[in-house]
Amino acid sequence: MAKPGRPSRQTIFSQVQAAVTELHDRLGGLPSAHEAEDIWGEIWSHEAHNSTAIEGNTLVLHQVEVLLRENRAVGAKELREYNEVRGYADAARWVYDQSSARPTELRGVLLTLQDLRRIHHAAMTPVWSVDPHPNAGADETPGNFRRHNIRPFPGGMAPPDFTDVPALLADWVAAVQRLPEDIGVQLIERVAERHAAFERIHPFLDGNGRTGRLITNLVLVRLGYPPIIIDKRDRPRYLAALDRADHGDAGRLAELFARAMLASLNRFIIPAVAGPARFVPLAALATPEVSARALRMAAERGRLRAIKGDDGLWRTSQRMVEQYVKNRHQRIAR
Numbered sequence: 001m002a003k004p005g006r007p008s009r010q011t012i013f014s015q016v017q018a019a020v021t022e023l024h025d026r027l028g029g030l031p032s033a034h035e036a037e038d039i040w041g042e043i044w045s046h047e048a049h050n051s052t053a054i055e056g057n058t059l060v061l062h063q064v065e066v067l068l069r070e071n072r073a074v075g076a077k078e079l080r081e082y083n084e085v086r087g088y089a090d091a092a093r094w095v096y097d098q099s100s101a102r103p104t105e106l107r108g109v110l111l112t113l114q115d116l117r118r119i120h121h122a123a124m125t126p127v128w129s130v131d132p133h134p135n136a137g138a139d140e141t142p143g144n145f146r147r148h149n150i151r152p153f154p155g156g157m158a159p160p161d162f163t164d165v166p167a168l169l170a171d172w173v174a175a176v177q178r179l180p181e182d183i184g185v186q187l188i189e190r191v192a193e194r195h196a197a198f199e200r201i202h203p204f205l206d207g208n209g210r211t212g213r214l215i216t217n218l219v220l221v222r223l224g225y226p227p228i229i230i231d232k233r234d235r236p237r238y239l240a241a242l243d244r245a246d247h248g249d250a251g252r253l254a255e256l257f258a259r260a261m262l263a264s265l266n267r268f269i270i271p272a273v274a275g276p277a278r279f280v281p282l283a284a285l286a287t288p289e290v291s292a293r294a295l296r297m298a299a300e301r302g303r304l305r306a307i308k309g310d311d312g313l314w315r316t317s318q319r320m321v322e323q324y325v326k327n328r329h330q331r332i333a334r
Contacts, residue, residue, distance in 0.1 A: 009251060012258045013188055018311060019265050019281070020225055027273045027280075030224050033096040039272045040096045043264065044068065046229055048089040051213050053232035057081050080131045087126035091119045091214050099221040111176045111219055113169060116203075117143040119214045124207045133206045145169075146205045155243040159202035168201050176219060183223070188261070191216060192254035196245035216257075226264040228257050271318065279307065279315040290325055298324055 007015070023029060033040045049064040059067070059081055066074045068089050073082050121143030128142055140147050145165050152158040160168060175194060182190045198212045217227040230238050234256065241253035262283070270284040282299065286292040298304035299314045304324040306316035 009255045009258075012255060012262070016188060016258045016261050016265075017184055018313075019262060019270070022281075023226075023265065023270065023273075024224060027270065027278070030099050030221060030226065030269070031273055032099050033093075036272060039268055040099075041069075043227060043229070043268050044089060044092055044096065047092055047217075047227065048085050050229055050232045051210055052085050052088050054230060054235045054238065055084075055209055057084050059085055080127055083126035083130055087123045088210055088214075090126070091122035091210075092217070094122060095119070095214055095218045095221065096227070098218055109177075110179060110222055111173055111215070113173060115218060116169070116173075116211070116215060119218065120204055120207055120211045123210050123214065124204075136205055140205050142207070145203045150202065150205070153243075153246075155246065157200060157243075157246045159200065165201060165203045169203055172197055172201060179219065180223065187223070187225075188258045189250060189254040191219065192245065192250040192257050194219075195257075196242055196250055196253060199242060200246060220261075226261050226269055228260040229264060230256070230260060274318070276318045276322075279317050281313050281315055282306070285316065285318060285321045290321070295321065295324075298328075303328070 031039060045061070045065045045068050048068065049059065049061045052059070059075070059077055063074045063077070064085055066072055067082060067085060124142035128136075133140070135148075137147055146162050149162055150159055172194070175197070179187060179190055179194070195212055195216045198215065199208060202208050204211065213228070213230065220227055237256060238253075241250075241256050244250075245253045266281070266284040266286070270280050274280045274284070282295040283292045286295060295304060295306075295316070296314055299306035299308075299316065304316060305320045306314045308314050
């Protein structure tokens with residue numbers, strides 16, 4: 001049940017689908033990494049920071065941004081941590097490059113085992129070069145599946161025997177291939193289920209969480225959906241949702257993913273691709289100076305030029321928001 005004033009899960013799912021439809025129908029779709037390097041660059045640093053932080057990396061966002069932008073280490077952190085971020089970012093950069101491959105160009109191949117190996121190899125090689133896994137055999141290096149069993153998860157779920165991993169992954173990839181059949185509201189739920197299933201298989205000795213999130217984003221951008229960034233502050237909710245998914249209910253994980261998709265759309269993608277004059281939902285124009293709620297109140301009171309669509313959403317442009325903020329400050333000054 002949704003908390004008072006908080007949209008329900010199905011409402012969030014519908015909002016994502018409506019926003020993605022609007023992105024494609026009115027704004028030309030998800031931009032490629034080559035067309036919009038500034039958009040993907042900001043997503044790049046935020047994802048590399050938050051996804052590695054979930055696994056315990058202690059670099060702050062500014063340190064990650066300098067590392068990725070200038071290839072320069074800031075602060076007195078262990079080399080392992082810098083390499084961990086660099087490896088994740090290298091893998092994410094390749095994932096974002098896939099945004100130029102539209103669904104119709106994939107020729108029915110949404111994901112391969114080679115994609116999986118490639119991402120793990122890119123993400124884990126830098127950190128393993130300075131701090132290899134102590135239990136890794138010669139054939140368990142980055143990009144290779146584990147060759148021995150590992151301990152159960154804290155919640156009690158035991159990863160399968162390593163001898164079962166290849167067959168389980170083949171079935172998992174086949175299930176991912178069927179995701180386009182669920183385009184729409186159900187897609188988010190199916191993506192969450194596939195993500196949780198990958199983490200249960202735990203095919204690598206280390207780096208399964210990072211690889212799982214990268215693979216999820218690879219699938220999403222290839223389908224024309226925004227990538228997911230799980231904020232490090234949501235780590236407890238994310239782990240709890242994964243545990244619940246392990247017990248047959250992926251709803252909470254799907255909702256977490258849906259909210260993260262909306263955040264990526266409204267914070268990074270829609271404002272940049274829309275331009276200053278295009279009308280977009282108010283949430284995509286909110287800033288630290290003026291919230292989406294403040295914009296909606298201004299629209300309802302006629303102080304912000306905006307239109308209300310049949311879907312109930314208010315829309316305006318960046319130019320109109322700037323004009324509203326300027327005039328609002330002038331009224332306060334008098």
